[in-house]
């Protein structure tokens with residue numbers, strides 16, 4: 001039985017607590033939040049029988065957990081990582097891995113130093129539609145891939161840390177979409193050109209909107225346009241996607257099963273070749289969303305292996321975020337490897 005210490009009892013902790021409660025290989029040994037009432041409220045809402053704490057280090061000493069669940073805010077993640085890993089705990093953390101790229105690198109160093117796992121939640125990878133879309137892209141069903149485009153437009157009024165942080169869209173949301181792009185293509189990015197902006201009506205202090213053009217290692221262009229300040233006609237939280245290959249195109253609106261069409265082969269010499277709709281293979285994701293990622297992370301710890309969202313891999317998705325921010329600030333193209341090696 002693995003003993004878990006839940007640290008951070010805000011909004012997203014409900015999703016973790018309810019996913020974890022369904023497992024029979026874990027038990028909660030405590031809940032921690034600097035706001036005692038937040039921890040107390042979650043103990044009661046989830047029917048738990050464990051003590052609450054306001055200090056993670058004291059909670060670790062009192063309860064000797066195996067794993068810390070980090071659901072706190074990004075700016076506090078590095079300090080908490082040091083407390084947890086130096087005390088022998090593995091960490092399952094919410095995204096983003098860190099609030100800046102230097103702190104992401106420091107978390108990897110701590111994971112190496114203490115030989116503890118630090119895995120990151122990327123729940124949007126775990127979805128039957130994503131698995132099927134990815135398979136259509138990577139199996140060659142639409143030919144050689146040249147373009148991946150995504151639109152993300154929503155208008156959440158969160159309040160809290162997102163309203164006052166720099167680059168809330170890129171750091172707190174686009175990290176999901178950039179990570180999904182790497183997952184879909186099975187390739188890594190090389191460079192980015194980005195323009196961040198904040199429309200006049202924005203309720204965010206930092207830039208709530210951005211346009212980014214990434215070039216991937218095989219030359220594929222990944223075109224991202226997104227906004228957290230776009231009233232009306234919202235896209236899915238999973239965004240709307242279009243992939244173009246040498247034989248056809250594949251679309252996913254983020255909600256329904258992806259659709260695809262191929263050029264009719266004997267018609268490609270005509271000026272306007274006809275296309276036919278095709279049905280792509282369905283690839284089931286047995287456990288979706290947070291529960292799926294949590295399952296992989298816990299099973300990896302038990303097996304002594306690394307989950308796909310290990311901090312050493314996840315930093316590449318983070319580097320996309322911080323390369324984009326730097327590109328916008330400097331008004332020029334930025335190489336991803338420079339962000340990773342700086």
Ligand SMILES: NC(=O)c1ccc[n+]([C@@H]2O[C@H](COP(=O)([O-])OP(=O)(O)OC[C@H]3O[C@@H](n4cnc5c(N)ncnc54)[C@H](O)[C@@H]3O)[C@@H](O)[C@H]2O)c1
Pocket residue numbers: 007008009010011012013032033034035038054056071072073074076080094095096121123160161172
């Ligand atoms: N994967 C997803 O889909 C998803 C969705 C929402 C939020 N998130 C991520 O989850 C994290 C938390 O977001 P949220 O919406 O729950 O925020 P929140 O503000 O609702 O909750 C954060 C909680 O952490 C507590 N806290 C802050 N610093 C602490 C510390 N040092 N020790 C203990 N407790 C501390 C706060 O008091 C608060 O209760 C963020 O990184 C966010 O990006 C992920």
